[in-house]
Amino acid sequence: MVEHRFADFSGLVMYRKNYKEKDMLVKILTDRFGKKMFYLRGANRPKFRLSAAILPFTRAEYGGDVRSDGLSFLNNVKSASQFQTISNDLFLNAYATYIFSLVDVGFPDSEPLGSWYQKIEQAMVLIDEGFDAAMITHIIEVQMLQIFGVQPQLQVCTVCGRSDLPFDFSESYGGLLCQQHWHLDHNRFHASQRALYYLRLFSVIDLFKIQSVNVKSATQMELKTMIDRIYQDTVGLSLKSKQFIDKMYQFDSQLPPLKKMSSEIDNTPKDD
Known part of the structure; x- marks a missing residue:
């Protein structure tokens, strides 16, 4: 009934x-x-x-x-x-649509989302206020991995638990490998320490406490590649809204200038 x-x-x-x-x-x-x-x-x-x-x-x-x-x-x-800024900007519209698409696929209809409602609302507020839409979207992507049943270890080495050595990401080991264990996976991402820093940060950052972080365009592209690979290999989604964003990167050389995004952490590691 x-x-x-x-x-x-x-x-x-x-x-x-x-x-x-x-x-x-x-x-x-x-x-x-x-x-x-x-x-x-x-x-x-x-x-x-x-x-x-x-x-x-x-x-x-x-x-x-x-x-x-x-x-x-x-x-x-x-x-x-x-959200007028989002509505009037094709690029922002694409990112907001993709976030809603992830929510639509990740949560069953008629099931309360708990704190995720406020999180999605805040993501829209930040994008509308001028924070970098790609970075806000990456935060949602990384934090939604657990919703899709994927929870990579992004804080310590999956083998020994150390957190004081350079990291790389290993799909085979389900998360980070410290430098002492890189030899265990020849197919690890070979990612820069800067990109890994943001990947780890995005897994725990509070969208309601964002204040100031500068993400270089090269790091943004590397982050996108990493997150796309994780989603493709472990989640297996193929969303039209995501395909549109990918086409923007491929065919439009006049993307909006990168904006400063903030968070409570502003010290990023330097790559060797």
């Missing part, structure tokens, strides 16, 4: 699509009920009263009939605001 309740909740519009001639389906990430699909009758009609509240990249306080299974229904909106 389908349960339903009339409830107020906070939400982030993940995406929407036309349904029939004048109706619309809107998927909203909610703070209380997880991801829910809402049916809005007449949403494609002119002057639809909830139009502003169902635009992509909108956050709002909603009220509606939330059902345990199938489609839910929106009744009212108390407040709504759109």
Whole structure:
């Protein structure tokens, strides 16, 4: 039996699509009920009263009939605001869409996300405020590995537990190898210490405490390559939103200038 309740909740519009001639389906990430699909009758009609509240990249306080299974229904909106910078920028739009795609795949519908709702909301806030979208996205990617059942050891050597020697990443050993054990995996990443520093940092950083870190473009590219490889080899996702980002890197030489991103740690190691 389908349960339903009339409830107020906070939400982030993940995406929407036309349904029939004048109706619309809107998927909203909610703070209380997880991801829910809402049916809005007449949403494609002119002057639809909830139009502003169902635009992509909108956050709002909603009220509606939330059902345990199938489609839910929106009744009212108390407040709504759109992430304007994201909405007006193709590149930022792509990163935000990819983050929502990861959430859509990683969490079952109708399952509360707990603290992940606030984390995703904060990621959108940071991107909208001008923090480097690629770096914010990498933080989400690294921290979501556990959601996909992959938890690489990124703090100490997987063999001996040491943390005071140079590291490299080994897929075979499920995480870091210190320099004393590099010989155990000839297929290790051969990554720079700077890129590994950020990979480790991103696994534990609090998005709500970001203050100042400069990430060079070369390190950004290496990080992207590392994280892409981990996702490809251990998670196995192939998302259209991610493919679009990859095409941006491949074909657009005029990417937006890198911005400064911050965190509570600002000392990065130098590579030998």
